[in-house]
Amino acid sequence: MIDIKLIKEDPQGIIKRYEAKEAYVADEIGRILELDKSRREMIGENEALKAEQNRVTKLIPQMKKEGKDTAEIFAQMKSLSDTIKRNDAKQKEIDGELRTLMLALPNLPDPDLAPGGKENNQPIRYFGEPHKFDFEPKNHVDLCTDLGLIDYQRGVKLSGNGFWIYRGMGARLEWALLNYFIDTHIADGYELVLVPHMLGYECGLTAGQFPKFENDVYWLQTAEDETRRFMLPTAETALVSLHRDEILTEADLPRKYISYTPCFRREAGSYRADERGMVRGHQFNKVEMVQYTLPEKSDEAFEELVGKAERLVSGLGFHFRTVKLAAADCSASMARTYDIEIQIPSMNGYKEVSSVSNARDYQARRGNMRVRRASGKIELVHTLNGSGLATSRILPALVEQNQLADGSVKVPEVLQKYVGVEVLKK
């Protein structure tokens, strides 16, 4: 949620800023201002009545002591009380509509972002050189199948399209990646957190995925009266609710967390012919980084997270680039996002392996996550998140970029101690 004060101060300016994100919210903003106005009018009116009620109520014990007749006052107070109750109900309705509208507004894009969608994304850094082969390279699906790393067919047998199985050295390679990531983060001072994979609604609301994207996740509910839970689409959804409704102290910040989880996504309608193999599935593995920071420190934290993701990818020896996303390509909750994209030689262009974002106070306001400063002042924290990293794009890139002429695959040095071998052979 953004601060409604921003809207009240400069509605036109806010509408303009949203246009960069290709979000056209003039109607919503108009309605918000209308509701806010009538809300404040109602509050003023009703609070005057409540003040009167409180004033009289305080007099009653005294009157009773003095033995005065209170019947008439009680009758008056009863009708006052009824009016107040009616007003409260009306006000609640207005609050509800206002909140719904506010929750639906996306985050404001940072002013320095290029406006518009994907086509305006700006690569800001390149690392390494594109891979060249002096033989006909195979694609990752063939490589993984030939080497017995991934069992695509049985994945489909077990769970349907969009699922695969890591086997043998493939599973060990996957596990090696995750260990390499986690060990690096721990060395950097991040706390490893293992979270539930099934989450309550509030987690999705706080992260900003709900109510808008409720249908993008898998819901679990076996009985009518059972609390609905969803399979987490990313560990961010859990980590960002860790301090929901809490007041942290300034000395607690920054909080730096990482979590490994599988991520479950419906990906409805997003399959493309060129996304074979494990580039897009309903379940993939990811190590997620999340930071809670003081507002003035979030830019610094953002750079740290981008740098960490870049070091992980370059540690594997990949050619990749860092891309500053245009406003409309950032997700709804985020003020800014940088993607890290690697090349999968058999596929066109670059594929995202990490996405680092600053939500600023958007999630903190939704989840009421605050910090008490040394001065005693309380304000919202900033939250940031980034993949560090998702494996499902790394592994295809790894086997393709590291394949040798004989069909075997060289294991990157940093992974060898985890995998136990230097080359994956038939």
Place this chain on the structure above:
RNA sequence: GGAGAAGUCGCGUAGUUGGUCGAGCGCGCGCGACUGGAAAUCGCGUAAACGUCAAAAGCGUUUCGAGGGUUCGAAUCCCUCCUUCUCCGCCA
């Protein structure tokens, strides 16, 4: 799953024959005194949200797990839900 107990201000607690309780005390925290400096000690102060206001102060409203109810009036009574603890059962 069954039986019982409990959820109060950052933390720990007091507060149930309904009324001057938004709420006492301790710790913590802030400021000050004392000190060469610190500890200890003493004094003062210490919730948030919303509304009013250009802003601050002030004033008002709300909040004692959540929601509803009874009442002129609810931390205190009633109902529903959530959570925690203890015992029993079941189970990886």
